[in-house]
Amino acid sequence: MLRLGPAREDTNVVKSQKECQEGPVKALYAAMETAPAIPHACANWKPDGNNCMNNGKLACGGCRLLAYCGKACQKNHWPEHKKVCKSSLSKPGWRPRWELDGREPAWASGDLSRNLHNPYGGGKYLWGNVPAIDILRLEQNEGYDYNQDLALLFAASGDLRNVVKTIGSLPSQYPGRVQVCINDRELHVVMRNATLLLLALTSQDARATGTASEPYAVTETLIHVWYSAFLPPKVSSELQTRVKPLIDEVCCGIAHRPADTLLGKTWRFPSGSTLRLVLKKEDWLLFQSFVAVPKGLTEDQARKILVAVTLAPERADYRDRWYFKDETPSMRIAKQRFREDGLLFPFGHPRHEFRIPNPMFFQSSRAWPIDDQADPLSGWPVWEVRRTSCTASQDAYGKLFVYLGVVVGKFLHFLDAGTTDFELYICDVTALPRHLDLNRYDRIEVANISDVGYVGTRGVLATLMPVLRSLKQNPHAVLVTLYLNAVMEVIKGGPEKDQVPDVGLLTQYLPSLRFFPPPTNNSAEMLRLWDARTLALDVDKFFERYMNIHQFREISRDLKVEMKANTVTESWPTQLKLQPGQDGAQEEFDALLGSSLTGLEHYVEWKRAR
Template sequence: MATPQFICANWNPESTDCEKSGRYSCKNCLLVLYCGPNCHKAHWPVHKVDCNSLLAKQTWKPDWVLENRTPAFVGGGPGVQFGGKKYLFGNVPALDVLQLGSNEGGNYGGPLRLLFAASGDLRNAVKTIAQLPNSYSGSVEVTMNDRDLDVVARNVIALLIALVVDNIEEAVDCIIHVWYSALIRKSDLDILQQRIHPLIKSVCEKTKGKPPSSLLAKSSWDRLLSFTDVPAGLTVERAQRIRTAVTLAESRKDYRDRHLLFQSSSHRIAKKRFWEDGLLLPFGSRRNDFQGPNPTFFQDTDAWPMYDNADPLNGWSLQEVRDYPSGPATADIYGKLFYYLRAVLRAFAVRLSSLQVAFRLFQMDASDLATDHLESGSFDRIEVSNISDGGYLGIHRTLAVMVPLLQSPLANPHATLITLFMNAVDENMTDADRIADMARHSPATKRLLKYLPLKGMPNSQSDPELIKFIFARDSVATHDHIFDRVVKNFKFAEAAQFLGAAMKEKHTIIEKWRFRLKLRPGQPGAQEEFDRLLAGGVSGKERYVEWKRIAIYEDEVNGKGTAT
């Protein structure tokens, strides 16, 4: 992809003096770019509001400190949530589920069949296809399912944009804003209404008379059609009021400030901007063109569908995003994400145009997938998000549904089922475990003090240093013994063997503890790694498990065979 064009923050279409190309940044915040001193000076009355913000100061303190009160989350716990109940953004960084080089091999050319059984957004499919080796020229069949129609509808629309818009750059920017921005441009809405709407409407015409239980039920397609149209009467102003009533709710001020405790000064400013306008753009980009509510978010005129902490950054590797070039505006974290997504989505679109790729999308509970809809023994990879957690299907039902869909070791010895346990450690941690980690001389405490040395005895439970210390503890503790207890208590091995499967001892796709700190305190880059983990959306307690089918002979169907 060509080097991104970084735009001067003072540029506008009527400008005669601006050179448009941003060549240097504001040295105070490193958030915006300018073509020269004249534009910097001209733009200062606008930029100084952010650049001189209290959030930009190293001395910034949360409001609960300034107001000398106990923060709202003390006693409420980290699990308190606010806003809509939908997960339209990924909340765990995307992964490439193939990793061909470590599995089938970089020269593999056979067909690939992938199942994302509880897909959430498109990120895992996008990253997987974008990272296919250039040498791969086989066919790829991607099956995606989610029980939430909003998720499936948004995925369908993003895929259609990638497939029908000829100009890749235009398609990529449109996907980014439809996926992540609360408001979209007229050009984006034109694509939805003039290119995507007619395609969906033609299917609606064909589904007339289909029974409600049919995969092509008319009601689902009619609902899908509504995602291309802004609800009647919904203005930009009303849409933003609806959204900010969630993202800037007064009752959630302390929760936002707690999140900002772990951010750098410039990132605090960027976070506040995104909470305010909900536009995924470089910090200094013009907002004038974003004049329409994004209909894939606003399905009615009185609700914002997501939790207040939903953040596009949580769906992608924060290290990859931070390392992505954004010109001299090195602190512009959402700008980096914007340019990173441009590159990933462009690679995805290029691979779609050069490969034989087919998509199938379902909208149902993952437990119903195997019933009449999918062929047994047909998938090279199955990724199921965290439905194996106890609050969803649980590991036994997940294995029972998914293992039969996985290819046998004779067909593909690298076929893998990927499960994620996001909540298992918390749900199975005992009081004794917590006390052991919190002990003054515990390994976790000693390690944490090397990253966050306390400057003195905390004044109260509201002391920001103490709050940071408490919430950072999970990032330095090890939880293997707790997860081993989960494996034993829930009889992972026995359940898998009964179904003709086994846990993979050596992972070949994703690290078991993907988000655990890799460096030791004092090593080069260790503090940066620690700070990055705390600033992101994961805790370090997330545990992946890879599964494979094993050869079974005699009475396989009845589960009485012997595994080899």
Template sequence: MKMTWQPEWATSNRKPDFVDNDDGGASNRGIQYGWARMPAVDILKLQANEGESYGKNLKLLFAASGDLRNVIKTVGNIPATYNGSISVTVNDRDFNTVGRNALVLLVALAVPDDSAAVYCMLHLNHSSMNRQGDLDLLNTNVRPLIQDVVDKIAGKAAETLQKKTWKFGANELCLTLSKTCWVAMLSLLEVPPALTTKSAQRAYTDVTMARKDSIESQYMRHSPAHRVCKEQFRKDGILLPFGNSREAFTIPNPMFFQGVTWRMRDYAEDFEGWDLAEVLHLDSGLATNDLYGKIFVGVKAALTRFRGVLNSRASAFALTNLQAMSLSDSLPHNTFTRIEYCKVSDRGNPDTAKVLERLGPLLQNPRANAHATLLTLFTCAVVQMSPEPFPDSEMKLEVARVDKLMPLTIKMLTGDGGVWGVRMQLLTSATLLVRDNEKYFSKYMQRHKFNRAAQANGMAMKEPHTIIDKWPLRSKMSPDQEGAKEEFKTRLASTYYGRERYVEWQRTI
């Protein structure tokens, strides 16, 4: 039987409902292919590299950070046996991102009560509504710090850069922004006057509940219990265990609203930033199917560990609002233990050669630290190198692999419902998880001359990886292994496709 196949919706004339242009230069096609936020990564992995008792100070650079999940996981995982200090530079070109990160770090550093700080950080980052207590905490501990800077630069020109360093015991936070951005920082703490609890909830659901087909295409991969949890979060946007009272959450989160409009995209999900396989192993008590309860437990634990490290050792954070490729002009070379830059050439960003040229010199050379690493991510290189239309012979092999991991029906195999039918979408996602992605990524590396770019900039790809698996989201088990079907089911339920590829780099000179 010949099967009709149109891989990844690439040949359909219909524009997907979940296409969005606003992705820092990404095309419609890119959003269509599902560029989700990657699960949080510990970019140090000190135990597997320098060692738990490493005697030198650690200097980390998150060159295009996005939110703080990688910072929180990395710092929170530093072992107690490490006795040095930590210096973390966090940069992003988007002011709203930098502003949110600064406020979350100020809460982590300036609020004396551990529990209050952790819960405030959690809901600032993940919930559409906050409690009055969270707002009071911000107004008492954070707003005066920002207001003091704004008052002092009142007479300066709008484009003037102003640097401010706050000290909190053994810790410090340095923030460099233009005057305009310093003033805008206050708006991230202010609920717009026209935004009431009801209007905020309506603005939120106008986005999250608007596109039924997009929602159902996400739900199709989940168990019924998880669909209920996801529906609850789409309705209220509050990260709490299922059934917990939402009564206290009456203050719209100003970081998530632009005036009276919800500023987040409708396909964004909180568990995107965390590995679903790890989330499902978390203990959420008796409610074993409470998906967002597990995320709540995981995020709270990560923030608690992060806060614990800040309380136990000296740390210095520096936040900047610059283009990543300009960092080499302002930061000292041969300095950083790790550099993370996960916006790479396959997303319309600087090509690999430029990333190595501009960020490579900032990394410690092998004489200073043989384990110093630049971490990069490629999310759709495989897509770019996959043939269209996809060969029938390879498609049949992939369908045969899927058939060993999940039951296939005639309706699936014949494309009943068309290329946009639920069954065909599910089969498409399933085949992506078993695709021979290494073959296509090798072609990508050849086309973009990775080896030549590395040699020209005194860099080399690390073999083996010591920080993260090259393909962390791909199904690893063979179909005959115990647990293979469960692993496949979990990967299929995530927002990833298994083609996300990390590359670790080291300096050679």
């Protein structure tokens, strides 16, 4: 039997001094360090619904992944919990199966050996793969007391994380209107975003009339619709009663319109906010069925569809490789649980009500839409999530759930207090300006379509700079580009020595490489070293080469734009900040290595030259 321990703060937190001194981040940390609004249930529950109804107060002293109300519940639940708490994944000396079997991993031979990436599963990007950013950072730019209207453009939005974080970071007393234009070329993404916004806006109006659930229940609904593969009846009902009637009404009104007609609908809410969605007629009809579970799809079928990707037997070696670089055994266990049930919840929370397939994911009875590396943790700032107060201090997804409760709650609070106009489009970014006004936007965020494989730097700036406000209109107006592939493109195209990892630096973080015989190419240690190599690069040197190769200076001259010092985003947000041996340096390295981040994520900010 394992001991119970009191709740304790995760001390393995690294944050820059600059981050902690900034107003909005400091306020967010303060909110996260208070008791969460969404309570953690005692982990003593049974699939038949026989649950302890108390809150969890004392963490399991072994894994610190879940919490109980007291020792009696822990003792009662131990036969079930020991299956994970004492599992092989929980052992500090855990090794990948291919090593235990004495064989090469799956990617070492055959067709897989000729493909470095080997993605598996659906190809849609429904969650973010880089941490969310506040694209305004009003206090550091226009100023906390700024009172003019704001216009924001998310030109290749992906999911809503940047929208939610930005709006939620605005002062609640901000007096202006906020115009938010959100575009993506993937219909599935746009319909998900529209659904979440309709849920948020209708819940605000319901609260105004006294017919809505408690604020934390609305927040939890949005989190599960966004991230959980299965929903409880109450959340599923919210989709059917709040969103579907709005779409049905539109489809009824356009029944006689030509098939390829582009049609816009603006919903006006009593709060004063609006949402405008522009789709082709056939896409409106698809949206009508999007919020309903596909006919004939059962819970059992949906679970098989999920694990056919997330737990595919042929991907076991890949999962073992990822687990081996996780910072703690508890993180391995938490990730395995999320792969098994697809629910974004604290580890020990009851799950028996979550039986209805979430139509935001299940749009057919054949395929899971995202790949097997997709992870909700990838879309949110590592250190903000880690700093979140949680009774079970090693429960990464529980911390994320609490963190999102704060972030989404602040977003909903602003919708209560302010007036926001949302516009949603589905088109290629190069066609987007025909729908927009010139000189309109205070911020433009484009994700990584500035990478060479997409629109590229020149294409993005030529297309979107005309809709950014001039310096005369707003001297803080900024277009933000993100580069995910730039550094590696330069390295691969350069001399071979650039591709050699900085083993001297990395072995200061991975001491096992110093004390054991040299690992083989496919040993777990060597693969972990290879995966860590991007955390030890001179990124500024390689990006300087990238700018020369792709003629940033000529682009600036031709388009009359300028790169500027970053005031909205951190230039290299995922690079190591501490030196080996400094307090917290090992924890910083371990956390980044165990994440899906590479350390090569780079933001560049642009302004109009006049």
